[in-house]
Amino acid sequence: MHKTSSLSELGFDAGGASSGFFRPVADGCPATPTTAHRRLTKISVIGAGNVGMAIAQTILTQNLADEIALVDALPDKLRGEALDLQHAAAFLPRVRIVSGTDAAVTRNSDLVIITAGARQIPGETRLNLLQRNVALYRKIVPPVAEHSPDALLLLVSNPVDVLTYVAWKLSGFPASRVIGSGTNLDSSRFRSLIAEHLDVNAQDVQAYMVGEHGDSSVAIWSSISVGGMPALKSLRDSHRSFDEAALEGIRRTVVGGAYEVISLKGYTSWAIGYSVASLATSLLRDQRRVHPVSVLAAGFHGISDGHEVFLSLPARLGRGGVLGVAEMELTEAEAAQLRRSAKTLWENCQLLNL
Ligand SMILES: NC(=O)C1=CN([C@@H]2O[C@H](COP(=O)(O)OP(=O)(O)OC[C@H]3O[C@@H](n4cnc5c(N)ncnc54)[C@H](O)[C@@H]3O)[C@@H](O)[C@H]2O)C=CC1
Numbered sequence: 001m002h003k004t005s006s007l008s009e010l011g012f013d014a015g016g017a018s019s020g021f022f023r024p025v026a027d028g029c030p031a032t033p034t035t036a037h038r039r040l041t042k043i044s045v046i047g048a049g050n051v052g053m054a055i056a057q058t059i060l061t062q063n064l065a066d067e068i069a070l071v072d073a074l075p076d077k078l079r080g081e082a083l084d085l086q087h088a089a090a091f092l093p094r095v096r097i098v099s100g101t102d103a104a105v106t107r108n109s110d111l112v113i114i115t116a117g118a119r120q121i122p123g124e125t126r127l128n129l130l131q132r133n134v135a136l137y138r139k140i141v142p143p144v145a146e147h148s149p150d151a152l153l154l155l156v157s158n159p160v161d162v163l164t165y166v167a168w169k170l171s172g173f174p175a176s177r178v179i180g181s182g183t184n185l186d187s188s189r190f191r192s193l194i195a196e197h198l199d200v201n202a203q204d205v206q207a208y209m210v211g212e213h214g215d216s217s218v219a220i221w222s223s224i225s226v227g228g229m230p231a232l233k234s235l236r237d238s239h240r241s242f243d244e245a246a247l248e249g250i251r252r253t254v255v256g257g258a259y260e261v262i263s264l265k266g267y268t269s270w271a272i273g274y275s276v277a278s279l280a281t282s283l284l285r286d287q288r289r290v291h292p293v294s295v296l297a298a299g300f301h302g303i304s305d306g307h308e309v310f311l312s313l314p315a316r317l318g319r320g321g322v323l324g325v326a327e328m329e330l331t332e333a334e335a336a337q338l339r340r341s342a343k344t345l346w347e348n349c350q351l352l353n354l
């Protein structure tokens with residue numbers, strides 16, 4: 001484990017340094033019972049690339065963790081990223097940052113977020129990454145699960161739905177503790193498009209994309225509400241142009257959002273950073289918020305009970321992981337689209353022989 005540069009590395013003895021500096025106060029005790037018994041929260045981020053670092057830095061600003069462990073295969077890059085974050089300590093809540101190329105640094109994590117892996121080059125689909133990233137997950141997931149057997153696993157590398165299945169199989173964890181970031185990000189893109197159109201804050205817009213985090217994601221038009229009011233009918237009443245073709249155009253724009261950013265800057269990072277930090281908050285702070293995330297979907301909406309496929313459905317998240325999945329009312333067309341997504345994803349899962 002590498003605790004980033006410290007005075008002890010320069011030869012200064014850390015033992016007793018604090019007690020030499022501060023004079024004990026009368027009747028003082030080392031820690032109040034509350035502090036002494038408070039369970040510290042540890043989050044590990046595997047993969048310190050664009051996405052891993054955007055997630056780590058967003059989590060840092062949200063005062064969610066007492067310790068963040070970063071893991072990457074490239075030791076210099078990893079140490080550089082860890083130091084760079086540590087140098088911001090004077091502006092942030094106090095968080096211990098540790099890093100290492102070995103999964104041992106993640107020991108006793110509450111939440112492990114995996115972002116390691118190949119990313120798309122312009123024009124490539126997420127499913128194109130499957131073989132490369134499954135090979136990585138075979139190396140990463142078993143030791144991580146062994147070091148933190150009670151952790152929640154949050155998967156981000158693509159194709160995220162199939163890799164969530166892979167992580168579930170390789171970890172041996174219950175499905176409720178294995179969650180893919182899924183369409184939480186796609187739904188944010190969807191909400192922000194509608195919010196911009198109506199000139200309202202995207203936080204006041206509810207709108208769900210479900211299914212695959214990828215080309216076959218399904219927009220649930222009946223889920224759109226603004227300030228608690230169903231919005232599709234009024235959008236249609238005020239704009240005759242909101243016909244089926246226009247709606248499919250909006251869905252394609254949401255799906256194309258990632259491709260557009262990748263073609264412009266080479267990767268996506270900030271939005272997924274906020275998306276995953278919001279999931280981490282809901283999980284670790286037991287917020288019981290509903291997020292569209294990748295969960296075991298067998299038996300939902302006509303997906304066969306025997307198909308252990310993971311895809312996004314609105315799920316209630318808390319400290320135990322997935323606490324429940326909302327029974328959405330879908331049109332027959334939406335349910336059929338979802339089943340088509342499930343079929344494609346399940347075919348990919350079966351090729352892996354896990
Ligand atoms: N689910 C989602 O919504 C999103 C998923 N992604 C996915 O996240 C993944 C990462 O993307 P970027 O951060 O942009 O890529 P990147 O190339 O910047 O970072 C990947 C990191 O993984 C590290 N890595 C490789 N093998 C490793 C191992 N065995 N152990 C630990 N670290 C290892 C690399 O050294 C590198 O630092 C990609 O698969 C990408 O498609 C990206 C954006 C959104």
Ligand SMILES: CC(=O)C(=O)O
Nearest residue numbers: 126158185258268272
């Ligand atoms: C790359 C990716 O999956 C996204 O930004 O949606």
